[in-house]
Amino acid sequence: MDIGSVLEAGMMLCWGSSWPFQVSKTYKTKNVKGKSILFLWLINMGYVLGITYKAFFHFDYVIWLYLLNFIFVMTDLILYYRYKNLPENSTAAK
Numbered sequence: 001m002d003i004g005s006v007l008e009a010g011m012m013l014c015w016g017s018s019w020p021f022q023v024s025k026t027y028k029t030k031n032v033k034g035k036s037i038l039f040l041w042l043i044n045m046g047y048v049l050g051i052t053y054k055a056f057f058h059f060d061y062v063i064w065l066y067l068l069n070f071i072f073v074m075t076d077l078i079l080y081y082r083y084k085n086l087p088e089n090s091t092a093a094k
Contacts, residue, residue: 012065019072026079044073
């Protein structure tokens with residue numbers, strides 16, 4: 001275990017710790033107003049690139065953190081598409 005992987009794991013834990021709360025909030029409120037779909041897609045693309053790097057060039061335990069974060073963001077994306085057409089998420093409803 002090298003120091004680079006430890007630091008990368010710390011970054012992934014810090015960055016990824018917000019996703020469970022975000023998914024929970026989206027699920028409970030069914031409100032996606034103000035959520036940036038482009039941001040979510042870009043974040044997930046970054047996780048895919050990180051997973052690819054880890055899988056082919058530097059495989060270590062950090063790949064599991066990338067996968068976990070990817071799953072949380074993908075869940076938030078699925079919820080976004082599921083709830084985006086609800087009346088409370090429409091600007092015309094107000």
